[in-house]
Amino acid sequence: MEGWNKTYNRIILTASVITAALILSACPHQFVSQLEIMFPDSLNNIRQHRPVFINSQVSETNIQKMTAKFKNDSSYRSKILMKRYNIPADSLNSVSFQKILSDSSISFYNLNLLPVNSSKYPHKISIIAHVGDLEDNVIRDLAPPYYKGTDSYKKYWFSVTDSCNGRIHDISDYEVKEIRSVDAGPQALAFVLDHSGSMGDIKAIKLQQALNKILPAIKPGDMVSVIKFASQSQVEIPLTDSKNDFKRIREDGLRGMETAGTNIFGAVKTGITELAKADSNKKRIMILFSDGFDEASKDKLDSIQLMCREKNITIYTIAYGFGDSEILLDIAETTGGNFYYLISSKEFAYVFASIYISLNNHYLITYTPPDCADYHDVSVGLNIPGSGFESLRKWGWYDETLISTHDPVGTMKMLNIQFEYNSDKINKESIPLLEEVASSMKKYQGIEILVRGHTDDIGSEDYNMELSERRAFSVKKYLVQSGIDKGRIEIEGLGENSPLVPNTNEENRKLNRRTEFVIIKK
DSSP: OTTHHHHHHHHHHHHHHHHHHHHOOSOHHHHHHHHTTOOOTTHHHHGGGOOOOOOEEEOHHHHHHHHHHHHHOHHHHHHHHHHHTTOOGGGTTSHHHHHHHTOTTOOSEEEEEOOOEEEETTTEEEEEEEEEETTSEEEOOSSTTSOOOSSOGGGTSOEEEEEETTEEEEOOSOEEEEEOHHHHOOEEEEEEEEOSTTTHHHHHHHHHHHHHHHGGGOOTTOEEEEEEESSSEEEEEEEEOOHHHHHHHHHHOOOOOOOSOOOHHHHHHHHHHHHTTSOTTSEEEEEEEESSOOOSOOOOHHHHHHHHHHHTEEEEEEEETTSOHHHHHHHHHHHTOOEEEESOGGGHHHHHHHHHHHHHSEEEEEEOOOSOSSEEEEEEEEOOTTSSSOOEEEEEEEEOOSSOTTSOTTOEEEEOOOBOTTSOOBOGGGHHHHHHHHHHHHHSTTOEEEEEEOOOSSSOHHHHHHHHHHHHHHHHHHHHHTTOOGGGEEEEEOTTSSOSSOSSSHHHHHHHSOEEEEEEEO
């Protein structure tokens, strides 16, 4: 099951685009235009990664009634599916649509998981789950503090598993909490929008109109920035919580822009700069929309991922038409956001609303993970009793391998490698940590690291520099003896020149006597 969630996303995305491209041999502009009016045979694939558009709320009682109607009333089922998947009326009798109508596996309610948050491992794992239905409603009241039942809410959330090294751990002490707008807290949002030549005037105007529909719904206390980009980025509205600025966006729209090139990563960096202005108590969210391929950027995914980690920024990405969906999927996955793939400009406003409402209305699942410094597959099971549909199970993953290809180049791991006093001999208590490093490097053969040694300020500066170099070499020697190619390991001694904390007492000096492992290639 390792990596299934990521692999599944890419299989569905690739299958959809390739199949549609084979059906419609045209340039990207014609491709998108035709998709908006045709009903291709690839719809069964395309529908699986369509966004969940949510705009109101329903309770368990209502969902039971609606699911029964969806199962038993063929005209209602046809109406809902046509609306849900943008199916033209003249395609009602097509083979593809009839296949969807007869597909009993289509549930009226759905479960979606955001990437797993393991930042507090090994103490806590957090998962954000969205629950909605095909009528574009949020399904509420399935967990405390809003759950109204007298029995356990876990009749809905019946299963959480965490698998590592081939062993499936059934988690019994998980908790689920429903988050609503009043609980979500303040947010800073940066809308980063592609206005390059591939969008064209009509699509750019529709994108602006979609933005205008969501801005009036931004709740008090939230901040907004609007950035558009082609080969260069332009901040239309600096980060603000002023409703007057929102109004100016609605009245004036976005000004015109050059048509050449698409610089996705450069635009993301501009968005990061804007969001970094927000107070630390605000969640920092970027919503990145593009229909193009990154043609002008000098930046790479790893540098963007590092910056987002440092500034605590999550990126939701929207790929439209025949653009670089792979890059946008990677950006979303590596920053903890969600990925959306659109084939119609009619969906622009819905996807903005979907993202904003989901930020303010979702379920938060937390649990203590098993102790396993390796790759983890996670699953969440949801069942709504009386709905008439089988339970749903969705998968996620996180990687707690000490050094991993999921970490960007530049990631630093600081380990408490202890040495004998005034010596480069490694204490036996530190051997298990070095064995973890060796195991990680054997698993991920492409990784190369820099081992940096540090000391406290006791002794002369020259002596400490020489000692730190010898200690870094001792670490390299141990890893080479463990089977790691010496060409994958560089060393550097920094002596007492880069303390973490002032050398004012023994506790601080202990913190400064450290070894750092920095990923320099993967």
